[in-house]
Amino acid sequence: MSDEKNPSGINRRKFLAAGWGVALVALVGQAGLAMSNYLKPGKQAGGFGGEVVAGKPQEFKPGTVSLVQGGRYYISALENGGYLAMWWRCTHLGCTVPWVAGEKQFHCPCHGSLYNDKGEVIGGPAPRPLDLFPITLVDGNLVVNTGEPIAREKYDPSQEFHV
Ligand code: FES
Incomplete structure (x- = not known):
């Protein structure tokens, strides 16, 4: 696989690795938020948290x-x-x-x-x-x-x- 550098100096492999890193952090953050909302009361009416x-x-x-x-x-x-x-x-x-x-x-x-x-x-x-x-x-x-x-x-x- 080619590992050529683009004009900005970032090679494709590093760019993809950074992208996966960002996606993983976002996914973990979403999961943590969902768990937090499940465990703690929120502000919803008619159900738990309200x-x-x-x-x-x-x-x-x-x-x-x-x-x-x-x-x-x-x-x-x-x-x-x-x-x-x-x-x-x-x-x-x-x-x-x-x-x-x-x-x-x-x-x-x-x-x-x-x-x-x-x-x-x-x-x-x-x-x-x-x-x-x-x-x-x-x-x-x-x-x-x-x-x-x-x-x-x-x-x-x-x-x-x-x-
Ligand atoms: S969670 Fe430990 S005794 Fe209830």
Whole structure:
């Protein structure tokens, strides 16, 4: 293959290598951005990153935890009538944490962190409780703003939403 230099002094091989380098950097950047958007809330309405309707308060029986898949959160309806909206993301390294109703605990499948129905850590390496999302009542529905996760050091009753 010819490796002739053009008048600017850049040979064809170097030019192509530089082009591939630029394309690779752009591709990695796009993939990183897509991953970042997936992992962190954005500003989209109606889905994760925006306001996501959970349902009417009376649909959530006291003492139960319900998944709201589209918002990536759980509604914990506490026995005292309070509600917490908790992000399903483990505060250790970010794995999705399922609720195990039979044990009334969240069990992180990655490294074994355990949380109770208020999101408090009761075992494992998680450094703090599950993050909260703010709840408001709109047209009789609990509406959760998944664009504003609230990190907390511990559970406090003031974090509960009461109708
Ligand atoms: S990511 Fe949940 S315990 Fe490590």
